[in-house]
Amino acid sequence: MSPRTLQMMLAPINSIKEGAVENSDPDLSDDDPTFQDLSSRSTQPRSSSSSKDASIPETSNCNVLIPASRKTRKRQRNPATWKQNITKALRNTGKPYTSMSKSRKEVPARRMRNPCTCRLKCFDQIDEARRTEIFESFWNLGSVELRRIFIKSCMMEPKYKYSNAQKPRSANIAFYFTINNKKNRVCKTYFINTLDITDRQIRTIRNKSNDIGIVAEDLRGKHTNRKKIDEMIVKDIEDHINGIPRIESHYLRASTSREFIEGGKTVKQLWRDFTEDRDPNKPKVDYWLYNQVFNNNFNIGFFQPKKDRCDLCSEYEMATMQHKKELKEKYDTHLKEKNLSRLEKQKDRESIGQGNVCTVYDLQAVMQCPVGESSSFYYISKLNCLNFTISELARTSKKNTNKEQNENIVQQNPEEDTTAEGKTVGAYGDVFNYFWDETQGKRGANEIGPCILDYLGKLSEKFPDTQLNIVFYSDNCCGQNKNKFIACLYSYAISHFPNIASITHKFLIRGHTQNEGDNVHSLIEKEIKRNLKSGPIYTSHQYVTLIKTAKKTGNPFKVLELTYDFFEDLKSLQDQWGYNFNEDDERKPVSWNDIKVLQFLKDEPFVFFYKSSYAQEEFMRVSMRNKRRKMPSLEEVSIRKAFTNKIPLGVNKKKGLAELLRKSLIPPFYMDYYKSLIED
Incomplete structure (x- = not known):
């Protein structure tokens, strides 16, 4: 079977491959009963400013939707790197893998088995090269549903069948491989050995096919028994978080779009404040939901007074070997400039006076x-x-004044932050x-x-x-x-x-x-x-x-x-x-x-x-x-003044300060000071 032929056979189902989530084959799980299909398990999204897999929808297990354009506090999930998904991908393409069970069973790769010696002489109809092409094309599909559809397309009722086979799903079935647009009938043993599948898979496909020959969708992991969250509750939480004043980061405003709030409270303390101020007639909000909305629907950090680590040094330290090779020249120049700047500063201090x-x-x-x-x-x-x-x-x-000592300062160990x-x-x-x-x-x-x-x-x-x-x-x-x-x-x-x-x-x-x-x-x-x-x-x-x-x-x-x-x-x-x-x-x-x-x-x-x-x-x-x-x-040349009057406060700040005065949370001794700010 040529690749073009296989493509023509699968043309009506290409959309399935593009849009569907690939699941493990239930029939293959009989071969490895300890295998667990974790791909469809609901997980919370973990997002950041950059995405490695933008096609994966951002939803959580409580149906709190996250806008695609909104950056969140959590790192963005990358399912392609999850161990269970790597194992599933290897399994679905017929490659060797290690089971995710406790036994960590080593499962060998799929391979063609020996052809049959039946009276149909299947081995004479299809040469070994074509047979290998069919096997490789089948497993390269990489999808359970596409493989099922292919197998279903190769199964037909024979021209002659047993008279006692009355029920459609118990009737005998003939198997065909299409070569150069011609159907070649083969026996069941030849069919199974060529594709390296089991008889259980064929029975499953027959059981899942309806009266018009459509294979039913695999529903594993697609249950609808998820807790529904009222959108109004989520909106109340978002309104409370939006009401927290933001602080512009003095040290990071040029390198990040993350918002910052005062670090005097934790997320749990914010939740307690939310529940205390919430109308008792409204539904109660648990901490897990508040925490999830805070982390997934916002990109908020708690204000820290300084940035301790250098981005480039941290990136180089955490990089893979290949990435380190790419960063090596830039990193070495960065360290050299750092050490030279400190040496320069030391010389300037020695010259004071x-x-x-x-x-x-x-x-x-x-x-x-x-x-x-x-x-x-x-x-x-x-x-x-x-x-x-x-x-x-x-x-x-003065110290380290000779050339040799100065060179030692410049070439000091980059892991040590001992300055010049x-x-x-x-x-x-x-x-x-x-x-x-x-x-x-x-x-x-x-x-x-x-x-x-x-x-x-x-x-x-x-x-x-x-x-x-x-x-x-x-x-x-x-x-x-x-x-x-x-x-x-x-x-x-x-x-x-x-x-x-x-x-x-x-x-x-x-x-x-x-x-x-x-x-x-x-x-x-x-x-x-x-x-x-x-x-x-x-x-x-x-x-x-x-x-x-x-x-x-x-x-x-x-x-x-x-x-x-x-x-x-x-x-x-x-x-x-x-x-x-x-x-x-x-x-x-x-x-x-x-x-x-x-x-x-x-x-x-x-x-x-x-x-x-x-x-x-x-x-x-x-x-x-x-x-x-x-x-x-x-x-x-002359210099003029930048301002002719005081800069008025924003509306929100005036409103907040006025509220503190109204509640008498500011002592009377300071009221005149704040009234002058509000009235300007």
Whole structure:
């Protein structure tokens, strides 16, 4: 039988193969009674942002439907990798497999058995090559239902039959193989041995066939005895979860679309709050259902203050051998850049003094108020408070100065996160904290830039007779510090302050941006956590006090409370300063994502220099303006304010805060503060 012939025979049933879930052959289970068909067992979907098998419907065992376009908290299931489905696929294609039973029985592959020696001389009608083709095509179908239909198509009533065979299902049957569109009758033994099936399978097909010859669908695992869930109950749960205020992740907002909620409660505590607030006349909701809707219908994570692991390092660590080979070059470059950046930072710290200043800065994770143990605080959108920290690093003694030792640092074991700065992380000098809430400013370059400019002004006043060379370190946040607006601010600063000779900004490697600023933020967070044990935090002014007292020894942290009139419009500055930020002087494109170092010199105010790797020796030069376009002169450049008034709160936040005032959950002492926010 040719493949084309077999395809023509199966044309009417192709749709079954495309849409049906393939089940194990019930007749084959007689050969292996311990075999369990688990493919149709209902399971909860496990979803993530990416899908490996998008054709599988996302439903759970309680009929709670999950929209196909919605990302969920759970990983997406990939049934193709399940052991029972791998075993079933091997079984359905006639290949050897290991039973899923406790015995772990080894079942051999299907193979043709010896032909018959009957009077029909079947072995003379079909040669061995054709017989092998029939066997392979049959098992390559890979589907129980398709194999049954094929077997049924090969069974016909013979021209002559026994007179006592009255019942249709007990009558004798003739078997035919179609070769070159011609039916060739064979005996039952030849038929069974060619396909390597059993007589039980033939009896099953006859029993499942109706009067017009259609084989009934296999109903195993397709029971309808599933618990039905009222859609209104699911909607009530979703409404409750949607009512929980979301928190934008400070560290992950560029790399994930997952939503975050405050980590002060667990899913079970959220369920308890839901049941307590629920109308007692409505049906009771069990925890398993609330948990299932939370995990399967939403992609929500509990807020964590920092991201501890590097994505690329984690991916490489968990990758297969083949995937590791593909990632090897990228991973090695990543580690080299990480070690070089830390070595560079160590050298900068050793050079501190005589006009050399090394500083790190970072924006702390959002702090909210009011915050406390009360559930009423948890379920409202709270006021966001922001703290931008600039930490001056202390000078360290020189070590590992010779070339051989430096190379050892660069080639250190990647599994060990021992940095080039060793135990000096956390050794800092003065720390400046610029604090504001969301009614005064946002969290972009317009807010970060003026804080940097203010710090540079303080530094210039502190050392009026010294030419300063300032080095900044930070993470790679494009919206805050790695953009053309901050670049223009640096150029403006070296032109504006007479004793600042150069500014160099070095970006730590993604996933390995741990620095002294994190140490400062850790002290602040610990102080806040200790304070919450004694009572709620009601206003942003309480955070200011906690920041000032977070450092118990040495110089306390300095805090500057900012208002809307402090922030400046860096976009307007950039429009006046320059327009070319994407092409260097050699007409090569500038990839800002790849920039590792930026440098600004007083002698060339409208030029910046950059490196795309710490291993790169020479800087690339970029002219931000040229003579072809008329631009304001250096004396004509000015900066205007970013805001003329306070930023009003959103409707939901005003509504939530008003509800807290109405319930008297905020002490009268703080009511005027919140009334001023609500009425603006």
